[in-house]
Amino acid sequence: MKKLRPSLCLLLLALLAAAVSQALAREPRQANLLSNPSFEDPYNADGSASGWVRWHRDTQTKPENCSDAYAFLPQWSRETNGSLVRDGFISQHVGNQFDTWNAGVFQTVNVTPGTTYRFSFWAIGRASNEQYPTPSDQAVTLGVSAGIDPNGSGLWTDADVVWGGAASPHDTGNQANWQQVAVEATATGNQITVFVSANLMGANNCRAHLDVWFDAAQLVEVGPPPTDTPPPQPTVSPAPQITNTPVPPTPTATSEAEAEASPTATSEPTVAPTDTPEPSPMGLLCVNAFGDVNADGQHDPDEGAMAGVNFTVAAGDRIVQRAVSTGPEPICFELEPGNYQVVQEVPPTLEMTTGATAGITLAEGQTVRVEFGSRVRQQVAEEGDAGDPAPAATAGAPEEEADEAAPRSILAYSGLAALFLGIALLGGLIYMLLRQRA
Ligand SMILES: [Ca+2]
Ligand SMILES: [Ca+2]
Ligand SMILES: [Ca+2]
Structure with a gap:
């Protein structure tokens, strides 16, 4: 029983990490649907980038x-x-x-x-x-x-x-x-x-x-x-409402x-x-x-x-x-x-x-x-x-x-939230295990 505890903790930690990364992966992202969007190598014989x-x-x-x-x-x-x-x-x-x-x-x-x-x-x-x-x-x-x-x-x-x-x-x-x-x-x-x-x-x-x-x-x-x-x-509408979060200027x-x-x-x-x-x-x-x-x-x-x-x-x-x-x-x-x-x-x-x-x-x-x-x-x-x-x-x-900026920040927040929740849970668990041992 005592031997199990450290490995149990490790296992829980691993499970938690997996859950968090899965949660992050599930978040919607602005996926670029193009093949070779940056026109990188290799190039076709006719001078066009592959994919194009x-x-x-x-x-x-x-x-x-x-x-x-x-x-x-x-x-x-x-x-x-x-x-x-x-x-x-x-x-x-x-x-x-x-x-x-x-x-x-x-x-x-x-x-x-x-x-x-x-x-x-x-x-x-x-x-x-x-x-x-x-x-x-x-x-x-x-x-x-x-x-x-x-x-x-x-x-x-x-x-x-x-x-x-x-x-x-x-x-x-x-x-x-x-x-x-x-x-x-x-x-x-x-x-x-x-x-x-x-x-x-x-x-x-x-x-x-x-x-x-x-x-x-x-x-x-x-x-x-x-x-x-x-x-x-x-x-003849007044103004096109553009739902947008301010994008940082990129001079x-x-x-x-x-x-x-x-x-x-x-x-x-x-x-x-x-x-x-x-x-x-x-x-x-x-x-x-x-x-x-x-x-x-x-x-x-x-x-x-x-x-x-x-x-x-x-x-x-x-x-x-x-x-x-x-x-x-x-x-x-x-x-x-x-x-x-x-x-x-x-x-x-x-x-x-x-x-x-x-x-x-x-x-x-x-x-x-x-x-x-x-x-x-x-x-x-x-x-x-x-x-x-x-x-x-x-x-x-x-x-x-x-939505380019918005979903990203939502993603960041939800990811952080999941992480904090996980840390709190893990902390509670370790505390309980230690108490049991004592
Ligand atoms: Ca390029
Ligand atoms: Ca057409
Ligand atoms: Ca024309």
Whole structure:
């Protein structure tokens, strides 16, 4: 009996440890559903990272002197230059010399129908006639965007692909201007396809170097569909409530980006940033809307700006800025470095062709541009009463990356609670055993 006690204690301890670790493992986590999300080794012979498949647009013909938009086959390769890697050791590079391109990589993932997913990745790009690392020529649109095909066709041309807002994360010379793009969509089948994309097509966009690097992709479950997933019927609702816990700002290395896009005369709304302990260098967020005539989610060179689209910029659950698009000039906000949600709301005459929300991370001195697509509502324009809504359905509700921080802290608390409970129980047990012995 006496001999048994120490071993009994050990056994109990082991059982307790197992129980605690099991409890922790059972907690829901924001699992990344992608295969090789960081574009690490090994690489396929065609230059794409394993787990990913190449896709590209080929317009076949080339206008003289780059006077019009066209796209040729680019090159895919593994990038090992550490300053062009966001995460791990390798990033996925896609680039071309002199010829513009529209391409990327994709993968198809098993999912639960009816569930909403968020796909995001980071990118940085460089368009220049000079050798690396001369800063990128900001006149060239990089058109970096994330796409989801809700029923997993694997076809980037599929009409129901939902595209997020497009960004042009130009390298300002120090490789710090990595930007994240994201999109949300609700799965309509048991697979979805996620697309990493850049579109450098455009008149006079040709440069000796046209490169974009992709890294740190993520596909997470956001939640079940918001009751009904209605088409993007824009209500003139006050503010999209974004359930969010404040995310700690992650300022990357400082970049003295020439924020040449001066904010001109945007009316500074009343909602001022709250406590600023020390005036820190600001970043510039520029938003605009384009008229996506062919509803492919891409800002094609022949498509102009769209006026009358409402933008809301939020940090956590705090509305930071609001604005309405007016034309070709983007609206720029000077903001503190940090994470922001940009939400577009369109008037009833329009329908969205890209996602309604974009999550961005703004670093010190950085300029981040976000573009949203929409077009004149087709049913209104054509038929009086069509059965089906427009094909280009929108991304999910504005409840964004919300839960990334929350579940983690719940997890941490419940794990700690379990641990303390276990220690208390064990203490009581040992006490009793010792008392028995005495
Ligand atoms: Ca990587
Ligand atoms: Ca499809
Ligand atoms: Ca378009």
